[in-house]
Amino acid sequence: MTAVVIPVEELEKQYVDLSHIVSESGYGGKFLGYRGRIIAEDATKTLSIDETRRQIQKKFKLKDWQFATEDGENGLNFIILYPGIFRNTKVIQKAMNACGWSLAKKGTIVKDKMLWKSMSFDPLYQDDVSNEAKKFKYAFHWSPMHNYDSIMRDGLVSKSQNKMFKYPDRIHLIKGNTTKNELFYIGAQLYEMNKGFKNNGKYVLFTIDLSKCPKDMEVYYDPKYEYGYYVDKPIPISAITPWFAYDFKNDKPVQAK
Numbered sequence: 001m002t003a004v005v006i007p008v009e010e011l012e013k014q015y016v017d018l019s020h021i022v023s024e025s026g027y028g029g030k031f032l033g034y035r036g037r038i039i040a041e042d043a044t045k046t047l048s049i050d051e052t053r054r055q056i057q058k059k060f061k062l063k064d065w066q067f068a069t070e071d072g073e074n075g076l077n078f079i080i081l082y083p084g085i086f087r088n089t090k091v092i093q094k095a096m097n098a099c100g101w102s103l104a105k106k107g108t109i110v111k112d113k114m115l116w117k118s119m120s121f122d123p124l125y126q127d128d129v130s131n132e133a134k135k136f137k138y139a140f141h142w143s144p145m146h147n148y149d150s151i152m153r154d155g156l157v158s159k160s161q162n163k164m165f166k167y168p169d170r171i172h173l174i175k176g177n178t179t180k181n182e183l184f185y186i187g188a189q190l191y192e193m194n195k196g197f198k199n200n201g202k203y204v205l206f207t208i209d210l211s212k213c214p215k216d217m218e219v220y221y222d223p224k225y226e227y228g229y230y231v232d233k234p235i236p237i238s239a240i241t242p243w244f245a246y247d248f249k250n251d252k253p254v255q256a257k
Helices: 008-014 018-023 049-060 088-098 130-136 145-154 180-193
Strands: 033-035 037-039 067-073 076-083 101-111 114-123 136-142 171-174 201-208 219-221 228-231 240-247 253-254
Touching: 008 088, 008 114, 018 033, 018 049, 018 088, 037 088, 049 067, 049 088, 076 088, 076 101, 076 253, 088 114, 130 219, 136 145, 136 180, 145 201, 145 240, 171 240
Parallel strands: none
Antiparallel strands: 033 037, 067 076, 076 114, 101 114, 136 171, 136 201, 171 228, 201 240, 219 228, 240 253
16 A cells, blocks of 8 residues: 555554444445444446545544555455454454455554454456457466366356455456467466475366357456456356376376366
8 A cells, every 4th residue: 555654642542342333333235233233235237436536434433544546467456454452353354355356365464563454355256358358269278287187078157266265256267369488477377386295297278169158148358367257157168178288297298087
């Protein structure tokens, strides 16, 4: 967040239990507080930054200096600075989910013996960019080799890769204009981040023919990755072709099977 000098008196005034504040802030809006918990229906769209700020500020009595934005990979991220005490992290995160935003990253600051935390949020829902994606006809998808048989049998099925932050089910794709060097780099990153016991370093890169995907399948930017798209509908096997396979653990090409 942009460095702003905030008087200690102002910091102390805002250094409070937000679950208590939201429980007294009344009804209305996208969520309400009850006994220190956020009650809300699941979001079906991402509210604009201005509307999200209005909802959060009204409920939690936050000040202007507790909000900021930053450039994400495919749009703006929304940042909130709050006291890192009690259940504040959980209630802020749940409230932002209700407004259609998901947690991207956290930070910690200590100021005058007060613990402050920041959370950056990505939009859960994006604008449809199908027309842009289809200009390249193809998109790409890396998958561990152990998924090969099921993909070639059933196609790609949307699912959540993150159980903590309640992402909607989705299939992650790589933009069609991504260079081969970048594709290899993405594959290597996926290998390094995959902590599953089945991860032996072998991955398959699939090409996705977007012209053979369902007509009502919408394509969205991945807010966390410059080269990424995501879709929330299954991709049939007729649109999927294995391009090549690579063993990132031993740094060599392998046969897809």
